[in-house]
Amino acid sequence: MLYDYPVKSICKELADLGIGQFPLVIGTVYGIKPLFDTWIPIQAYNKLKSACKNYNLLCQPDCMFVEPTKKELTTSIGARFLTTTKFKGLPFDPNRKEGMVHVFISRYRKSIFNAHRFGWYPLIIRKRVIDKPFIDHLRFGEVLGYPNCCIEFFNSFNKFGMSTPYESYKKTKGALSYYCNNILNHIGYSYIHHHPCSFNCKKTIDIAKQTEEVIMEKEPEYAHEIRKALKLPIINFAEKISYVFEGRTKNGYLHYSKFKFIGHPRDDKYRIKFCQGNRIKVKDDEIIIYNDKKLVQTIKKKRPFDGFLLEFD
Ligand SMILES: [Zn+2]
Structure with missing residues (x-):
């Protein structure tokens, strides 16, 4: 299956740390991207810091992210307006045993300085969602080179x-x-x-x-x-919920042999349905799954974007 390519040489020490979005790390090492931000488990933080040093990169912690409990998510003021990133924020503490650290990586001290000013996420802090002002989104986008x-x-x-x-x-x-x-x-x-x-x-x-x-x-x-x-063709259900198919589209149908879910396992709702077929028709109001000529499943859609087809060239 695709998507398990092991990096062999380019920025290997950083690749071995399993950082997601790896082409962006490469872009940062080679000065194409001014700054990269990511989350890493607290246990890997020291290794990342020393690997960055070897590539002449600065690496600084921002805050720590910890999964909120269900209760905190439902009772925090404003939580329903959070889009996709739902974490509880705590100050960075190298002695903490669990949680993820939000880090900034860059060749440039100024980019790191600006990232600390603008690179924060809407968070639940003391039971209240702290939202980010519009202008900080604009400025952080600039710091990241967007x-x-x-x-x-x-x-x-x-x-x-x-x-x-x-x-x-x-x-x-x-x-x-x-x-x-x-x-x-x-x-x-x-x-x-x-x-x-x-x-x-x-x-x-x-x-x-x-x-x-x-x-x-x-x-x-x-x-x-x-x-x-x-x-490869993709059916996207939300920003972080997609299925990627090994296959191709022909005459308005997506023909596939295998697929991979991209997202949090709790959102992998259609695996069983896609497993039953080898051909898909994506419409505005439904997704129809066939096995050869036989219709085996349908997925009803409320809105056109609740599962739409993307194919890049
Ligand atoms: Zn653009």
């Missing part, structure tokens, strides 16, 4: 009750470029992390191409693997 057009887009369309990938899709004129495929970023196969203002945003393509060139030069096998993965 194109301006995409920062503006994110601030207009990353809202509760909306599908950001669907908004990017609607704004795409012509073919979807695989350079702009951000859906696979959590399994290490995207060149970008931001939501592109369209799936063929020129500025995004420029950045992604530079990273691809570096990987193509240092470890071509990896670059080819990434390209192959980014071009």
Whole structure:
């Protein structure tokens, strides 16, 4: 199955730490991306810090994220307005035994300084959701090197009750470029992390191409693997809920042999249904699954973006 390519040489010491969104780490090492932020388990923090040193990168902790209890999520003031990142924030403490550390990695001291000012997430702190002002989203996007057009887009369309990938899709004129495929970023196969203002945003393509060139030069096998993965058909249900299919679309049908779920295991609702088929028709109001000619399952949709097809070229 795809998506288990082991990095052999490029930035190997960092790859061995299992950091997600690895092409972005490479972009940061080679100065294409000014700053990278990620979450790592507290146990891996010291290793990451020393690996970064070997690549001339600065690595600084921000805060720690701990999963809130169900009660905290439902009783915290404002929790229902959180979109996808739902964690309880605590100050960084190297002696803590569990939790994830939010870290900033960059070649530049100034980027780290600005990341501390603007790079925070809406969090539950003392039973209240602390939301982030609009301007900090804009500024953090700049610190991360996102194109301006995409920062503006994110601030207009990353809202509760909306599908950001669907908004990017609607704004795409012509073919979807695989350079702009951000859906696979959590399994290490995207060149970008931001939501592109369209799936063929020129500025995004420029950045992604530079990273691809570096990987193509240092470890071509990896670059080819990434390209192959980014071009596979995807059915997206929400920002962090997608299924990627080994297969292709033909005459309006998605033909597949295997698939992979991308997201938190609790959201993997359609595995059993997709397992039963080998051909899918995606419509605005339903998804129909066939096994050869026989209809085996349907998934009813309330909105067009509750499972829509994306195929990048
Ligand atoms: Zn853009």
